[in-house]
Amino acid sequence: MAFILSFAALIPLDSLGHYIHWGWVEISVANFIIIVLMIATFIAAIAAPFPGRRRRKENR
Amino acid sequence: MSSSEIERQWTTRLRHRVEGKLPPEKMLPDTQPNYVSSWIYVFGVATMSALFVVIATGCILALRGPQWWHGSAYGHFINSLHLWSVEIFFFSMVVHLWGKFAMAAWRGGRALTWMTGVITFLASVATAFTGYVSQSNFDSQWISTQAKDGINATGAGAYFNVLNLGQMLMWHIVLLPLAAVVLTALHIVLVRIKGVVPPFEENPVVENAEVTQ
Amino acid sequence: MTKKAFNPDVDAPKWKGGYHPYDIVKEGSIAIAVILVLTLVLAIVFGSPDEKAITIKTWSNAAPLDFANTALEELNGTSTTAAYGAPYNTASTGQQLGPLQLAKWVGVRIPVNAAKDFVISPLKSLPDQPTLDHQLAVWSAASSSTKNAWLTSYGKAKVSFVNGQVVANTTSAGPVPVMINQLTQMARSGALDQALVTGHGFYTTDYTKPLLFLADSEYLPGLAQHQHLTGDQWGMMNETGNYPGQSWLWLYTFWYQIPPFKTSANADVLVWGLMMVLSAVLLLVPFIPGLRSVPRKLKLYRLIWREHYQETE
Numbered sequence: 001m002a003f004i005l006s007f008a009a010l011i012p013l014d015s016l017g018h019y020i021h022w023g024w025v026e027i028s029v030a031n032f033i034i035i036v037l038m039i040a041t042f043i044a045a046i047a048a049p050f051p052g053r054r055r056r057k058e059n060r
Numbered sequence: 061m062s063s064s065e066i067e068r069q070w071t072t073r074l075r076h077r078v079e080g081k082l083p084p085e086k087m088l089p090d091t092q093p094n095y096v097s098s099w100i101y102v103f104g105v106a107t108m109s110a111l112f113v114v115i116a117t118g119c120i121l122a123l124r125g126p127q128w129w130h131g132s133a134y135g136h137f138i139n140s141l142h143l144w145s146v147e148i149f150f151f152s153m154v155v156h157l158w159g160k161f162a163m164a165a166w167r168g169g170r171a172l173t174w175m176t177g178v179i180t181f182l183a184s185v186a187t188a189f190t191g192y193v194s195q196s197n198f199d200s201q202w203i204s205t206q207a208k209d210g211i212n213a214t215g216a217g218a219y220f221n222v223l224n225l226g227q228m229l230m231w232h233i234v235l236l237p238l239a240a241v242v243l244t245a246l247h248i249v250l251v252r253i254k255g256v257v258p259p260f261e262e263n264p265v266v267e268n269a270e271v272t273q
Numbered sequence: 274m275t276k277k278a279f280n281p282d283v284d285a286p287k288w289k290g291g292y293h294p295y296d297i298v299k300e301g302s303i304a305i306a307v308i309l310v311l312t313l314v315l316a317i318v319f320g321s322p323d324e325k326a327i328t329i330k331t332w333s334n335a336a337p338l339d340f341a342n343t344a345l346e347e348l349n350g351t352s353t354t355a356a357y358g359a360p361y362n363t364a365s366t367g368q369q370l371g372p373l374q375l376a377k378w379v380g381v382r383i384p385v386n387a388a389k390d391f392v393i394s395p396l397k398s399l400p401d402q403p404t405l406d407h408q409l410a411v412w413s414a415a416s417s418s419t420k421n422a423w424l425t426s427y428g429k430a431k432v433s434f435v436n437g438q439v440v441a442n443t444t445s446a447g448p449v450p451v452m453i454n455q456l457t458q459m460a461r462s463g464a465l466d467q468a469l470v471t472g473h474g475f476y477t478t479d480y481t482k483p484l485l486f487l488a489d490s491e492y493l494p495g496l497a498q499h500q501h502l503t504g505d506q507w508g509m510m511n512e513t514g515n516y517p518g519q520s521w522l523w524l525y526t527f528w529y530q531i532p533p534f535k536t537s538a539n540a541d542v543l544v545w546g547l548m549m550v551l552s553a554v555l556l557l558v559p560f561i562p563g564l565r566s567v568p569r570k571l572k573l574y575r576l577i578w579r580e581h582y583q584e585t586e
Contacts (some may be wrong), residue, residue: 007133009140009320013515019501024530026507030517034151042155045099046162046576052097052293092295093288095581105301109308117312130323139323140316143516147315148308150521162573166559168285178556185521192519198324199513202497205488206504213368213542215375218360218382223485226478258288259578260281260569262586 087252095259100163103156104251110149111244115237117142126196126229146188153181165257173250180243187240190232193222204228282565290581324500324513327493329469329483333460336492341432341439343490344456347387348449349424352489355387361485362386368542375542383481391486392456395468405455408448415447423447437461504529524551 018029027035066072120138121129129135157177166174193204204222211217221227333340346352350364358367359376360383367376396409412420423446430443439454459465469483487493494503502508509526512518528534528544537543558564568574575582 007137009316010318012320014320014322014513015515016499017501017511017513017515019506026501028501028511028515028518030512030515031510031520031523034147034517034520035523038151038154041151042100042158045103045155045159046573048099050097050099050580088297090295090297091292094291094293094584095288095578096295097293097580098577100577102300102304105304106308109301109304110312112305113308113312130325136321136323137316140319140321141312143321144315144319145308145312147517148311154521159577161558162568162571163577164282164565164568164574166565167281167283170285171559174559175556178552182552185519188519188521195323197326198496199322201326201484201487202493202502203509205484205493206502206509210541210545212357212360212376213539214545215359215379217376218379221360221383221479221481223481224479229478258285259581260574261286262582 082249082253086255089252093256093258096256100155100159101256103152103159106152107149107156108244108248110145110152111240113145114142114149115241117145118233118237122233126194130197146191150184150188153184157181163257164260167257168254170250170254170257173247173254176243176247176250180240180247183236183239183243187232187236190228190236194225194229194232196225200225282562282569283559290585319516322513322516327487327496328463329460329466329487330463332487332490332492333457333465336490337434337439337457337461338432339491340460341434341453341457343486344392344453345424345427345449346489347391347486348452349421349428350388352387354385354391354485354489357385368539370539370542370546385482385485387485387489390482391469392452395459395465396452396455398468399455399459399464402455405451408451412448412452419447423449427453505535524548 013030020027020029020032117138121135121142124132124135129139160174160177189203189207193200193207208217208222211220211222220231329340343352347355350356354361356364358365359379359381362381362385366374369375393409393412396405399405415423426443427441427446427449430441430446432439432441434440437458439450439457441450441453443450456465459468466483469486470477470480473479497503497508498506500513501511502513507523507526507530509529510518510520510522525544525548528547529540534540534544554561554564
């Protein structure tokens, strides 16, 4: 409710950024999470069973 | 007026060229081939949906002008929607790209579909970039003064001045979104005309395989 | 239909199998609803960054000596902008891609004379400053060798910021100490911000000059360094705070971290050239033998179409 009145973020990410250092590789935690999620989503998208398969088999 | 004269008209020729290419049952199909059965197929429509939200939130930001969101909590919230829909847009588009690569979706005369997709991606990167430099905050000060060196080095900086807020804002809210939307529409029309690429044949009987072109 | 050899990476077999019901409008509607909800949740929970823009006023008040030193560099031609070359001026050849001097060939399209635009003209715009006006007249009348001698003396002098004034411990710098101090005062009052943007008249949306001036400072890169935004910090893909940035620029940013780009004076044009070639490769994947066979050899498609292969084998 308070949010609807104030429009303020619940967990604002404005504090100084966190970074992962790995040799000369440097990446913000936020970008790292996004890239990992992207790869995980891709793997899940091609590996997870797609619903509706049984129904189609019954239809045939 | 003779019928041959009508046949020679540009309008008639154009109509003959396009007619039958995209009948309603292809534009809005109610069936799909059985191989279309994977979550990977949802990322194209997810990208398009995110683009819809990006444009809708951009339009709300446009209503009150480029400075509004700095001073209004509501404006800032709309900016947040704009940012996160852009993140989802690129997220979906990259997964879509990986999926289409894995399926070699350019096969069977679909190279132009692939290419319009890649150009849409590049145009989207440019659109996002001009958005970052149009924010009129510290972020845009830093990004524009850094990016100028790259663009200047190519010679393009002479005409595409990333330090010119007015120019960047126009590119961000008029020219590049127009390009992105037109390219997306073209991409979708091509997908609908050609249909979804069929699977590789595992044991192709070459003599019997028909080449669809 | 032409009969030609079937290339599995170019041609697709004609689908002779079955079809199943598919509601494209429903799928689209659900997708928009899901994306909308996801966007709302992310925006409500995390918000978005809006780190306030810095001004020349904030810079010169926070770091007056850095401002004074940058102003000196604009005058003596050693600042980044003053020594830039095209499209701003002819001070250098700029970056080269092998024999190609792309920027130089396009020429000076956004003329910036650092000394005149950033220092002399703003000072001249100040009203009722007889001492300053006299010193500016002395400056204008002097030969370039005299100007250089003054600037060298100022550059060697110990410069300090005392009681709100920039003071240089030298008597052989001619009008330079007055000019630098007055410009610093003008900057600290906020008047320089205005003087730089109003170059085109009352209305303007062009911030080329104040941004170039700011970028010549040590102050702006210092703030960016603190926020992990500089080029050697993979900064192009980063955002202020803990927000995700333009992560899709990872490859572009990557090249700047490795040799030969990391140390090259032509890094920008080399990286841009490389990215254009790589973009063209991505665009032309369907036509590049070998590359277009990768998906068939990768066999990820077996997973995507596993139902189809289970049914047909």
